[in-house]
Amino acid sequence: MKKRKPELPEVFVGRDAVRDGALTASDLRGPRVRRLFRGVYCPSVVRDSHELRCRAAALTGAGALVLTGRSAAVVRGVEVASTSDPVEVIALPGHRVNRRPGLNVRRVRIASTDHQPWGTIAIASPERMVFDVLAGRPLIRAVADADRILRAGSTTQQRMASYLADRHDHGVVRAREALALTDPRAESPPESELRVRMHFEGLHPEPQLRIYADGKFVARVDFAFEKERLVVEYDGAWHWRGTGIDRMRCARPAGRSTSSPRR
Numbered sequence: 001m002k003k004r005k006p007e008l009p010e011v012f013v014g015r016d017a018v019r020d021g022a023l024t025a026s027d028l029r030g031p032r033v034r035r036l037f038r039g040v041y042c043p044s045v046v047r048d049s050h051e052l053r054c055r056a057a058a059l060t061g062a063g064a065l066v067l068t069g070r071s072a073a074v075v076r077g078v079e080v081a082s083t084s085d086p087v088e089v090i091a092l093p094g095h096r097v098n099r100r101p102g103l104n105v106r107r108v109r110i111a112s113t114d115h116q117p118w119g120t121i122a123i124a125s126p127e128r129m130v131f132d133v134l135a136g137r138p139l140i141r142a143v144a145d146a147d148r149i150l151r152a153g154s155t156t157q158q159r160m161a162s163y164l165a166d167r168h169d170h171g172v173v174r175a176r177e178a179l180a181l182t183d184p185r186a187e188s189p190p191e192s193e194l195r196v197r198m199h200f201e202g203l204h205p206e207p208q209l210r211i212y213a214d215g216k217f218v219a220r221v222d223f224a225f226e227k228e229r230l231v232v233e234y235d236g237a238w239h240w241r242g243t244g245i246d247r248m249r250c251a252r253p254a255g256r257s258t259s260s261p262r263r
Contacts, residue, residue, distance in 0.1 A: 008043050011036065011056040037100045050074045050081045057087040057103055058121045064095035065105075066115045068124035069132040070145060075123060078152045080133075080145045088132065090124070108170070126155040127163040134160075134178040135171030142178045144192035150184035157182060183207055191222055191234050198223070198232075205232060 006022040014033075017023045027033065033041040034048070036056040046052065054071050069088035070081040081088075086104040091097040097105050114128040124132065130149055134142050150157060157179065164176050181199060185207045186192040195207060205223035211231070212218060223232040 008033075010046050011040060011042050011052065011059060013059050014039055014041050017041070037102060048083050050079075050083055050085060050087070053083065053087050053102065055119070057089060058119045060100060060103065061089070061091070061095070061097045062120035064092055064097050065121040066090040066092060066110055066124055067118060067121060068115075068129055069136055072124045072129040073133065073145070073149050073154070075118070076126070076129070076152075076154055078149050078154065080148055088136075089121075090132075092122075127159060130155055130160055131163065131167075131169075131172075131175055134175035135169075139174070139178055139181075140193050140196050142174075143181045143196050144186075144189040146178065146182045147184055147186040147192040148189065150182055151186065157184070187222075188234070194232075194234055195223065 006020050008017060008022055012022075014023070014028045014035075018025055018028070023033070028035075028041065032044055034044045034046075035041050036048075036053055037060050040056045040059050042048075042052060042056065050071065051074050054067055054075055057067070057071075058065070066089060067075060067087070068090050070085065071088040073080050086102050088104045089097075089106070090110050091105050091107050092110070099105055110124075110128065114125050115122040116125065117123075123129075126149075130146055133145050133149065136142070137145060149155070150160075160179050164172055164179065181196050183192070183195065186195065187208065191207070195205075198205065203225075205225050207223055208220060209224035209226070209231070210217060210220050211224070221231040222234045224230070225232075
């Protein structure tokens with residue numbers, strides 16, 4: 001009776017699969033598998049995702065890496081990185097980590113209290129994760145990503161402010177600036193980006209305002225200037241054109257507008 005080959009896991013080290021008889025060396029170059037990183041593969045039928053690539057990255061540096069930033073956020077359930085985005089990791093002191101395409105390796109100081117075990121590597125604490133998002137991205141994108149993470153409840157603005165208060169790391173000034181612009185009420189990255197752009201134009205609307213007319217609920221709007229009785233609704237086409245605030249779609253609500261308690 002022919003011996004059955006071992007089943008392939010969703011991510012695996014190629015040489016281990018060959019050693020265990022699950023594949024031959026030539027299979028690693030064929031259609032059965034897809035290479036995620038040098039030496040790390042998945043079966044070709046497995047759907048690619050950033051989370052899958054995070055698990056593959058863990059096989060490249062067992063005991064030497066801390067998953068952080070947007071990659072850690074994805075693993076924690078907040079989809080702020082795509083399949084094509086590099087996996088963000090910190091190399092722990094005393095470990096040699098080979099750089100690979102698709103793996104963004106940084107060598108910075110990280111306290112033992114800032115990470116916890118995750119499989120064969122570690123994952124950053126929520127506060128360290130958000131710090132790396134705030135400090136490592138262009139300002140507007142950093143705020144948009146942080147809004148989504150804060151909205152998901154991984155951490156809070158208050159905990160982040162305390163975490164950043166006495167730090168002197170590279171990028172902490174940028175992180176504090178970005179944190180001051182965050183608002184977890186934002187319901188999409190484009191809304192966050194628009195809000196920040198308005199902020200830099202000197203405009204400070206109330207996000208997610210409930211509009212009432214004669215005591216009856218009318219709508220919840222993306223942004224509102226209550227004093228001026230002006231609302232601003234995000235238009236998806238504006239985001240992709242990226243041409244600026246002059247393309248905002250505005251309307252004046254009828255009747256008296258009042259806000260509900262913030263969520």
